Amino acid sequence: MADILYTYKNQVYANITNQCNCRCTFCIRSHEDGVGDAETLWHKKDPTLEEIKAAMDAFDFTGYDELVYCGYGEPTCALDILLASAKYAKEKYGVKIRINTNGLGNLQHGRDIVPELAPVVDALSISLNAPDAEKYNAVTRPRFEGAFEAMLSFAQEAHKVIPSVRLSIVDVLPEDQIEACKKLTADLGVPLKIRKFA
Ligand code: SF4
Known part of the structure; x- marks a missing residue:
């Protein structure tokens, strides 16, 4: 079985699904099998809730x-297992929960999932990737029409009820796009995180 929990740069990560509704041109999945101390993040079959709980019970959360x-996938594609396992980790191990997401969970599930996330999620990092729909579609190649607008709306709604919500871009974007992302996120009222390209 692939690694369910893995560590990288003093953080512990949960890899619960290989499903995704985008095909990002930069996705690490296309050129590496693992990250940090994980040998492979490709599941032969996505883990069950019981398998994820067992991986949590076997992990030492000290520190x-x-x-x-x-x-290696979009966590909200496995929403039920995401919510149940996050609740388990929070209650049993006292950890805060962050989700790094593409923000397309509402489109994936055909409903507003923010009220379901709010009780267990402390922080969301949502991939903005680009300042407009055309550039966004070119780089993320989403399965859905209207993905860019839906992602922004998801971020705004989540920002109202989840303690820390940030839209994120990487610092390799051209300067004019970074400036446009700053303006867009300021207009939306959602903080922007500019990540260093690792
Ligand atoms: S959303 Fe994430 S997992 Fe999915 S293709 Fe893009 S970078 Fe890869």
């Missing part, structure tokens, strides 16, 4: 105050 859902 970790946050569990980050982020792996």
Whole structure:
């Protein structure tokens, strides 16, 4: 079985699904099998809730105050298992929950999932990737029409009820796009995180 929990740069991550509704041109999945101490993040079959709980029970959370859902797939594609396992980790191990997401969960499930996330999620990092729909579609190649607008709306709604919500871009974007992202996120009222390209 692939690694369910793995560590990288003093963070612990949960890799709960290989499903995704985007095909990002930069996705690490296309050129590496693992990250950090994980040998492979490709599941032969996505793990069950019981398998994820067992991986949590086998992990020593000492020194970790946050569990980050982020792996070789989009965590909200496995929403039920994401919510149940996050609740388990929070209650049993006292960790805060962060999800790194593409923000397309509402489109994936055909409903507003923010009220379901709010009781268990402390932080969301949502991939903005680009300042407009055309550039966004070119780089993320989403399965859905209207993905860019839906992602922004998800971020705004989540920002109202989840303690820390940030839209994120990487610092390799051209300067004019970074400036446009700053303006867009300021207009939306959602903080922007500019990540260093690792
Ligand atoms: S959303 Fe994430 S997992 Fe999915 S293709 Fe893009 S970078 Fe890869």
